[in-house]
């Protein structure tokens with residue numbers, strides 16, 4: 001049995017790390033080894049733990065991208081594992097949706113089963129994040145939490161599934177002074193500066209956003225924990241409506257629960273969501289949450305069908321729905337999710353291909369039938385030419401409609417395309 005030492009300044013006591021059992025233990029002070037020796041042993045242990053062959057999710061298009069990312073994934077795995085062994089404070093700042101939450105769950109479940117005695121609740125703080133920008137307040141909160149724990153390691157800040165915007169650039173530069181940062185994302189990176197070697201995004205390796213952040217976090221964790229939790233990757237693909245999402249009833253059920261709790265943690269009596277909340281749910285509670293989620297979709301659907309406008313045309317039927325008129329105080333389901341749901345309902349009862357515009361105060365969610373992809377591409381081109389901001393992909397995208405004029409322009413572009 002090879003034992004390594006680590007130092008815990010909180011209790012002014014040495015701790016050890018048992019490389020056979022993957023466990024920390026309180027060390028007899030007589031067996032101390034030097035820092036240098038410790039670091040050498042830690043690095044040796046890490047290299048042993050890393051999996052040389054790329055992990056496969058069983059989805060060829062994604063596995064292909066994983067292979068291209070593998071050496072970068074191992075670089076991230078090395079840092080992550082080093083932080084864990086040296087019991088550094090770790091902040092997990094994850095996007096507060098089904099994708100971000102499943103990524104956080106991958107970290108939680110991998111560490112739980114890899115290290116039986118790892119003090120996960122003392123060392124890891126789970127911070128759910130709304131919105132797309134990394135904020136200065138995230139870093140400040142993270143660093144005040146991290147300052148409560150003393151460690152031989154610089155604290156680690158892990159970002160999952162958000163923040164790749166130009167507004168995040170300054171914040172990240174400040175953050176790098178206080179933290180080492182691992183950043184796992186799959187959003188566009190137009191004016192964003194890649195901060196370090198621990199930033200990973202499938203878009204940099206020829207992949208698409210359909211390789212979700214939760215799936216990528218799952219792959220990263222497996223690279224050193226060997227814990228096989230593919231379901232979490234699949235849940236994230238379903239939650240983010242990835243084209244690679246498996247059509248499995250049980251996974252769909254799980255994904256809807258992740259999604260609802262992430263967006264509306266009050267359903268389980270909490271003010272914010274953490275992996276522990278999810279892992280503590282029993283089957284009965286899950287069924288209750290699932291029923292609530294379905295009820296919400298049905299309520300909004302009933303209101304939607306009362307006010308939705310239908311415009312018939314040659315190539316497609318256009319539906320316009322004002323989400324502001326059907327929503328209430330309960331934030332679930334969010335507009336984008338509901339757009340996909342009602343689109344699917346409309347498409348299943350329509351004889352022609354359809355386009356749906358779902359209007360909210362700030363943006364429109366647009367959904368287009370696959371059979372008229374060419375029309376969708378034209379619409380996107382024409383909207384961009386008008387200088388209106390647009391995001392997403394060709395069959396499901398969001399358009400800035402923050403003023404009445406933009407709203408009218410978008411509708412008229414779509415009307416003239418069909």
Ligand SMILES: [Mn+2]
Nearest residue numbers: 099161213240
């Ligand atoms: Mn995502």
